[in-house]
Amino acid sequence: xxxxxxxxxxxxxxxxARESLRDATAAQHAQVDSAFPDGLGTPQAYARYLRGxxxxxxEFERATGHTPRHSRWLARDLAAVGLAPxxxxxxxxxxxxxxxxxxxEYVMAGSSLGAxxxxxxxxxxxxxxxxxxxxxxxxxxxxxxxxxxxxxxAFDVDDAPRLARLIGGARDAFTLVAAxxxxxxxxxxxxxxxxxxxxxxx
Numbered sequence: 201x202x203x204x205x206x207x208x209x210x211x212x213x214x215x216x217a218r219e220s221l222r223d224a225t226a227a228q229h230a231q232v233d234s235a236f237p238d239g240l241g242t243p244q245a246y247a248r249y250l251r252g253x254x255x256x257x258x259e260f261e262r263a264t265g266h267t268p269r270h271s272r273w274l275a276r277d278l279a280a281v282g283l284a285p286x287x288x289x290x291x292x293x294x295x296x297x298x299x300x301x302x303x304x305e306y307v308m309a310g311s312s313l314g315a316x317x318x319x320x321x322x323x324x325x326x327x328x329x330x331x332x333x334x335x336x337x338x339x340x341x342x343x344x345x346x347x348x349x350x351x352x353x354a355f356d357v358d359d360a361p362r363l364a365r366l367i368g369g370a371r372d373a374f375t376l377v378a379a380x381x382x383x384x385x386x387x388x389x390x391x392x393x394x395x396x397x398x399x400x401x402x
Contacts, residue, residue, distance in 0.1 A: 217355035217366065221306055224367045228374035235381040241321045243281075248384030249318075250277050251286050253335065256380040259292040260308050260373065264301045270308065273335035280332040284388035292376065295369065299362045302351055303369020307377065309348040315340035 222229075240246045254274035261268050278285055295301045319336035329337035357363050 217352040217357050217363070218306075218349065220357055220363060221303070221352070221367060221370050225307075225370050225374050228371060228378065232374060232378050232381065235378070239321050240318050241324070243325060246322055246325060246327075247281065247283055249381070250274060250281070250335075250384075251283060251386075252377075252381035252384035254278055255286040255288075255383065256377045257308075257335075258288070259376055259380070260304060263292040263295050263373075264304050265294060270335065270339065273338050276334045277327075277332050280327075280334075286380070286383055286386060297365055299365035300369035300372075302348070302355075303366045303371070304373040305344075305348050306352070306366075306370050307373035309344035312339045312342055312345050 235252075236245060236249060238245070240249055254271060254277075257270035257274050258268075260266070261271055275285070295304060315336045319333060319340055322333045322336055325332075327333035355362070355366065
């Protein structure tokens with residue numbers, strides 16, 4: 201099922217920023233969804249998901265300047281199930297404007313909707329918020345998606361340069377998350393080179 205599944209209203213105003221983002225990133229969104237066509241019902245699938253999402257979360261936080269939160273949830277999960285994080289291949293440069301950052305946030309916040317579905321299978325594997333499913337449990341109940349929707353509702357889609365930056369940010373984020381999830385099965389590094397990558401948050 202969808203790894204970063206986002207809900208879509210049955211009736212939509214085609215001129216809204218959310219709809220513009222949805223349409224502009226549909227193919228990339230489908231590529232991400234195809235990474236886990238059968239969901240996270242096996243330990244192998246979940247391990248691949250955790251490693252890929254952890255790498256994406258680190259780069260998302262690096263790009264947007266967000267305080268580490270998603271990456272710390274995921275680091276706790278990696279430590280709980282005994283997985284090594286994926287090493288960085290190329291650090292993500294900082295995003296330089298708010299519109300591009302909102303595009304990135306659309307992708308990360310939208311994944312909270314998928315988390316609400318994916319966590320069901322992960323619970324059946326024996327994981328919980330306290331052990332192995334901190335990210336899915338916390339992200340799925342967060343307020344991130346509502347906050348992003350509020351900003352998108354006020355976005356001026358008639359400002360073509362701003363809209364282009366918004367869409368560009370979302371496309372960059374989708375490209376990166378697809379690459380990170382594809383790397384989820386890479387061999388573990390000889391040693392942990394990600395600074396404090398497996399340290400749980402206090």
